[in-house]
Amino acid sequence: MLALNPLSLLRPFFSLLFFGGLSSMSLASDQSSFPDIFRQSYLLEQGVNFGNALEAPQEGDWGIRLEERYFDLIKAAGFKTVRLPVRWSAHAQEKPPYTIDPAFFERIDWAIDKATERGLNIVINLHHYDELFKNPSVHQPRFSAIWEQVSSRYQNRPANLLFELCNEPHDIDSDRWNQMILEVLPIVRSTNPRRGVIIGGTDWNSLKKLSELKLPESDRYLIGTFHLYAPFKFTHQGAEWIPGSKAWLGTQWLGSSEEKECIRIELDHAVDWWEKNRRPIWIGEFGAYSKADLPSRCRWTEFIVRECEWRHLPWAYWEFGAGFGLYDRLQKKWNLLLLRALFPFFAFPKV
Numbered sequence: 198m199l200a201l202n203p204l205s206l207l208r209p210f211f212s213l214l215f216f217g218g219l220s221s222m223s224l225a226s227d228q229s230s231f232p233d234i235f236r237q238s239y240l241l242e243q244g245v246n247f248g249n250a251l252e253a254p255q256e257g258d259w260g261i262r263l264e265e266r267y268f269d270l271i272k273a274a275g276f277k278t279v280r281l282p283v284r285w286s287a288h289a290q291e292k293p294p295y296t297i298d299p300a301f302f303e304r305i306d307w308a309i310d311k312a313t314e315r316g317l318n319i320v321i322n323l324h325h326y327d328e329l330f331k332n333p334s335v336h337q338p339r340f341s342a343i344w345e346q347v348s349s350r351y352q353n354r355p356a357n358l359l360f361e362l363c364n365e366p367h368d369i370d371s372d373r374w375n376q377m378i379l380e381v382l383p384i385v386r387s388t389n390p391r392r393g394v395i396i397g398g399t400d401w402n403s404l405k406k407l408s409e410l411k412l413p414e415s416d417r418y419l420i421g422t423f424h425l426y427a428p429f430k431f432t433h434q435g436a437e438w439i440p441g442s443k444a445w446l447g448t449q450w451l452g453s454s455e456e457k458e459c460i461r462i463e464l465d466h467a468v469d470w471w472e473k474n475r476r477p478i479w480i481g482e483f484g485a486y487s488k489a490d491l492p493s494r495c496r497w498t499e500f501i502v503r504e505c506e507w508r509h510l511p512w513a514y515w516e517f518g519a520g521f522g523l524y525d526r527l528q529k530k531w532n533l534l535l536l537r538a539l540f541p542f543f544a545f546p547k548v
């Protein structure tokens with residue numbers, strides 16, 4: 198059952214306290230000064246994914262390469278957080294010690310710097326490591342070695358860099374995924390005892406499977422995550438990577454009471470998870486593909502954001518400048534209707 202979390206009432210106070218402290222923290226490498234995980238989770242508010250760039254096999258393969266001005270654009274639009282999907286597995290040796298390519302690491306350093314220089318919070322994840330789910334026992338050592346390198350490299354960064362262990366685990370059951378988490382998390386914790394670590398359930402980060410996660414009770418620096426793409430036939434109509442999705446073309450989202458209720462139920466479940474587990478929760482992806490009609494996309498996006506806001510559920514829109522995109526890179530223009538669905542008071546682009 199849904200009940201308002203009393204912590205959410207203290208949110209403005211926490212934000213002041215925390216954001217006030219963040220600038221002084223930015224030089225500190227000692228994580229003992231990191232705030233508790235609820236305050237860290239406030240950093241995840243109003244986010245956008247830089248999708249299709251660094252999780253493509255090679256950056257640029259899927260049409261988008263990150264540019265410094267994109268960070269200015271999202272900052273000016275009002276986003277506070279960037280989620281950066283990263284395909285580490287395409288840039289690490291296949292055999293032990295599974296060294297990550299130094300040039301790729303520098304590219305990620307660059308992206309983190311560009312975000313944090315502008316006061317944006319940033320989540321880096323591990324994206325599209327599909328081999329891990331095809332053969333978990335063979336790939337677990339490589340998965341761990343990647344996180345060992347990533348977490349030690351960034352251990353001195355301030356608390357507004359967060360880690361997300363793995364995007365959308367799939368084709369494995371929750372027991373197996375729980376086991377994999379237990380193996381990799383201590384590696385991250387050996388260098389990052391208090392950094393926010395984000396973890397979702399199997400079935401492509403479904404909300405349903407989130408409740409099957411068995412996170413270590415003693416670790417109080419974890420944030421749950423799930424992806425919201427309901428109804429899938431609407432959000433993924435015509436998506437080239439989803440077999441059969443052409444047949445869904447033309448599906449609208451009109452905001453009927455039944456349509457709204459389906460989304461409210463999901464969000465209420467998310468709040469239940471938060472209360473039951475005493476851990477914050479984050480919607481790391483939600484968005485509707487550009488093959489859906491724009492009025493429906495705007496209605497759906499706006500409804501989700503407003504429903505998240507009063508529940509104090511932080512979100513990150515999928516994504517900035519590709520197929521679900523808010524920004525048209527060729528015309529160098531925001532899709533203002535979609536952007537206003539996220540930020541109703543957004544007036545004119547400042548950059």
Ligand code: BGC
Pocket residue numbers: 324364365482515
């Ligand atoms: C996947 C993308 C996909 C998106 C929506 C992401 O997690 O990495 O490839 O476009 O979900 O389906």
